[in-house]
Amino acid sequence: MNFLETINQNPIVSSIVYLCLAAFTGIILGKFKFKGIGLGIAGVLFTGLLIGHLGIDLNHDILHFVKEFGLILFVFSIGLEVGPGFRESIKSQGLYLNLLAAAIVILGFATAFTISFFTDIPKSVISGILCGAVTNTPGLGAAQQALSDLGLQAEVANSGTGYAIAYPFGIIGIIITMILVRVIFKISITKESEDYNKKLGEQNQSLESVKISITNPNLFGKKAEFLRKFVDNKIAISRIERNGDFIVPREDTLLEKDDIVYGVTNKPSINDLELLVGKIEISNRKSLNGKLTMKQFIVTNKNITGKTISQIGIYRRYAANITRIHRSGVEIMPSLETTIEFGDTVSVVGETEIIKQIQNEIGNSKNELAHPNVVPIFIGIFLGVILGCIPIFVPGLPSPVKLGLAGGPLIVALYLGHKQRIGKMNFYLTQGANFILREIGIVLFLACVGLSSGANFWNSLINGGYMYMLWGACITFIPIFIVAIISRILGYNYLTICGFIAGSMTDPPALGFANSLTQSQAQSTAYATVYPLVMILRIMTAQIFVFIC
Numbered sequence: 001m002n003f004l005e006t007i008n009q010n011p012i013v014s015s016i017v018y019l020c021l022a023a024f025t026g027i028i029l030g031k032f033k034f035k036g037i038g039l040g041i042a043g044v045l046f047t048g049l050l051i052g053h054l055g056i057d058l059n060h061d062i063l064h065f066v067k068e069f070g071l072i073l074f075v076f077s078i079g080l081e082v083g084p085g086f087r088e089s090i091k092s093q094g095l096y097l098n099l100l101a102a103a104i105v106i107l108g109f110a111t112a113f114t115i116s117f118f119t120d121i122p123k124s125v126i127s128g129i130l131c132g133a134v135t136n137t138p139g140l141g142a143a144q145q146a147l148s149d150l151g152l153q154a155e156v157a158n159s160g161t162g163y164a165i166a167y168p169f170g171i172i173g174i175i176i177t178m179i180l181v182r183v184i185f186k187i188s189i190t191k192e193s194e195d196y197n198k199k200l201g202e203q204n205q206s207l208e209s210v211k212i213s214i215t216n217p218n219l220f221g222k223k224a225e226f227l228r229k230f231v232d233n234k235i236a237i238s239r240i241e242r243n244g245d246f247i248v249p250r251e252d253t254l255l256e257k258d259d260i261v262y263g264v265t266n267k268p269s270i271n272d273l274e275l276l277v278g279k280i281e282i283s284n285r286k287s288l289n290g291k292l293t294m295k296q297f298i299v300t301n302k303n304i305t306g307k308t309i310s311q312i313g314i315y316r317r318y319a320a321n322i323t324r325i326h327r328s329g330v331e332i333m334p335s336l337e338t339t340i341e342f343g344d345t346v347s348v349v350g351e352t353e354i355i356k357q358i359q360n361e362i363g364n365s366k367n368e369l370a371h372p373n374v375v376p377i378f379i380g381i382f383l384g385v386i387l388g389c390i391p392i393f394v395p396g397l398p399s400p401v402k403l404g405l406a407g408g409p410l411i412v413a414l415y416l417g418h419k420q421r422i423g424k425m426n427f428y429l430t431q432g433a434n435f436i437l438r439e440i441g442i443v444l445f446l447a448c449v450g451l452s453s454g455a456n457f458w459n460s461l462i463n464g465g466y467m468y469m470l471w472g473a474c475i476t477f478i479p480i481f482i483v484a485i486i487s488r489i490l491g492y493n494y495l496t497i498c499g500f501i502a503g504s505m506t507d508p509p510a511l512g513f514a515n516s517l518t519q520s521q522a523q524s525t526a527y528a529t530v531y532p533l534v535m536i537l538r539i540m541t542a543q544i545f546v547f548i549c
Helices: 002-009 011-031 040-053 060-118 123-133 137-149 153-184 189-204 224-230 267-276 352-362 366-370 374-389 404-419 431-489 494-504 508-517 522-548
Strands: 207-214 235-242 245-247 260-266 278-282 292-298 320-327 330-332 345-351
Touching: 011 040, 011 060, 011 431, 040 153, 040 431, 040 508, 060 123, 060 374, 060 404, 060 431, 060 494, 060 508, 060 522, 123 137, 123 153, 123 431, 123 522, 137 153, 137 522, 153 431, 153 494, 153 508, 189 494, 189 522, 207 235, 207 267, 224 235, 260 267, 260 320, 267 278, 292 352, 320 352, 345 352, 374 404, 404 522, 431 494, 431 508, 494 508, 494 522, 508 522
Parallel strands: none
Antiparallel strands: 207 260, 207 278, 235 245, 235 260, 235 320, 292 345, 320 330, 320 345
């Protein structure tokens, strides 16, 4: 007992001890499964609630800071991970996913309005229940500001009570919905992951290995440098077959009749190449033996990152060509103006005797790759927090809306993940480092939510709060269950459904649970696709609800 008293005397020590206790016991709890179904990372929330219920004296200012910072780490790492493929995701399915997510927001608003109409619960409490049921803290802040603007400062605390009671099921309800959809449709997680990866591969696999017989007489006698510029953006030249022998063309190599050019192109360029160069055939990607070889190297030399293929000039100084670039799961056909980024994997075809020199120039250092790039992370978070604090004035609303500490960092991270760099600063983060950052963030967030809510949670339920929780459960469950069922009937991948319904509720714990199902980008990509729009809608609808009820 004296030992516990010593711990409790120091608020920092006690916060760290109970945070870690909630974290590791919750992770262990989440690993237990019944018929293949478990709580996953959400187990941390429940152990946090239990520890908070035991009457532990905690400093809530410290917990609030750790909770918000954990949330920032979580959403920022998600943004960096999905940023490179985010634009393509928006193009392929972003519109429909955002429409489905918006439908969830509207249905939730309609459910809360119906409850308010048929019950005598004060609108301050209902507004808090609405925000807690959809786990949206910025929405609660907006609703409380709206109450203050209406002269109802005394009722602001009531909205906080409604929020706290509804919040736990706001998380649990989404997880239950994911489980129910999985059971109802007898979904195999393994098959859904394979189907998603296959579809993603089909979308990204737009490059083809080709060989072109030069039949355009205007190219006979021209230098290889001319051909490279003539068909730039249409093919990445690998080598030339001449009289049964393979050579890597230098800039001054003269083209001859019956030369066969091997390279990599995208499907839309095939017809153009046939008109410009000659007869084209799809060829199999084969390993090279003897004089030529093909190797893949990871770019870790910071002196060449941010420079274009033309500026680096490997093809000018060596009998070698860069034929493909792999970046964050996306395969890129290099042109003269394609920029090389830190962490890219480049395929190089060249003479065997000089391939080692090219490796030294590109880097290919595992130690350099593993070294975390910390400074850009904090710069990105700094910019994200600033963006989240900028007021957005919406006509008809008495107070401006904000993206908040989650929305701002997520949008900045999506941009940085897509751009990869600003000036000489790159924002590359290894998959392992990103995963650790993301897991630490979500564990801290969940532990703090549980510890903060546990003290009053059970008492509130016993003293009539169970009805508030019931109404909150309706606001949580009805919209997402309806839309999830419709989405599955329409043929959406289960992992994508999990991601976008978590995003529609701006719920990182639910995304953490979804991510624990399988190692796939489907959940995070869908979450990030709908999150920005939903965050704005949640903030706006929370204020509108206060004004019209």
